[in-house]
Amino acid sequence: MNTRLHTKVTADWHRWIGEALAAGNPPAELLATMKENRFDERVAREAIADAMFGSVSPVAPSPTMTAATFRSRLAAGHTLHAGDRDIRVLVRVSRPTIAVLDGVLDTDECFMLRELAKSRLERSQVVNPGTGIGVVQDIRTSEGANFGRGETELIARIDARAAAIMGLDEEHGEGLQAMRYGVGAEYVPHFDFFPPDDPGSEPHLRHGGQRVSTLIMYLDDVEAGGETVFPRIDFSYVPRRGQALYFEYTAPDGSLDPLSLHGGAPVLSGEKWILTKWMRERSFAG
Structure with missing residues (x-):
């Protein structure tokens, strides 16, 4: 039985996160689903946060x-x-x-x-x-x-x-x-x-x-x-x-x-x- 956790989020999963948030699904439910699919919790949380808040600096330096x-x-x-x-x-x-x-x-x-x-x-x-x-x-x-x-x-x-x-x-x-x-x-x-x-x-x-x-x-x-x-x-x-x-x-x-x-x-x-x-x-x- 494979017990290793996923430490990378694929493009398909990133797309799913964005669509789920746009549909009004609570972030906690997304996190639970990703953990059920054996994602590392820290990696899953960061991916959800990226979709919600963006992953780049919001203003120019x-x-x-x-x-x-x-x-x-x-x-x-x-x-x-x-x-x-x-x-x-x-x-x-x-x-x-x-x-x-x-x-x-x-x-x-x-x-x-x-x-x-x-x-x-x-x-x-x-x-x-x-x-x-x-x-x-x-x-x-x-x-x-x-x-x-x-x-x-x-x-x-x-x-x-x-x-x-x-x-x-x-x-x-x-x-x-x-x-x-x-x-x-x-x-x-x-x-x-x-x-x-x-x-x-x-x-x-x-x-x-x-x-x-x-x-x-x-x-x-x-x-x-x-x-x-x-x-x-x-x-x-x-x-x-x-x-x-x-x-x-x-x-x-x-x-x-x-x-x-x-x-x-x-x-x-x-x-x-x-x-x-x-x-x-x-x-x-x-």
Whole structure:
């Protein structure tokens, strides 16, 4: 019996993926079918993501940006000074810019943030590429809770700490968003930036400009599954309470980097709680 997994997606399978998505079939169903046909899960997820989001950089590179001049907004060194505390850098990846950070939140803050979010949880939405309006889709099966910038003392403290870590003024930040993933919940690989060619991106780009970086803070350990994955560089982070994952979307040539494609793997046991901060290139009033 042949137990080897397929590690390449043929043209026929790529065509099937495109037709199935166009017909409205949920990505999770496509993934299940491909796994039944003995495709490696990582390969299948990337193929589905390519069909949904494209496999090339969505904007032309900047003529003035080079690898020699590119600088991350994240400070250098093993320790980041974040106002009210110092943060340890555990891991750095050069492309896309990624860092695993330790001690971003303490245990009490994680507990209070989860409790604050529980009464607000609603099914998470994604941005419709045609209209820019948030819609519920099967590619994202978490529940979410949104917070206004600085709405409580706790939120204000986290907003300020995140801004210090991310190297931008607080006014560039969107409001914090908490998310809960139960067993089976996931977020199919996607980009956090607004694709410039999508009509639905226009109102978001007009109001604060492009997103430039993400900070995902983890409010609890996960019993099994729930990793944050970057499929195009084969990088996977296992959630740990109080830690955070920082990443940017710009390649050294100034283009939006297709390697920043990322997702949340399905939770296999327990729950996954995260708190996300997105930063814009300009002041954001929302």
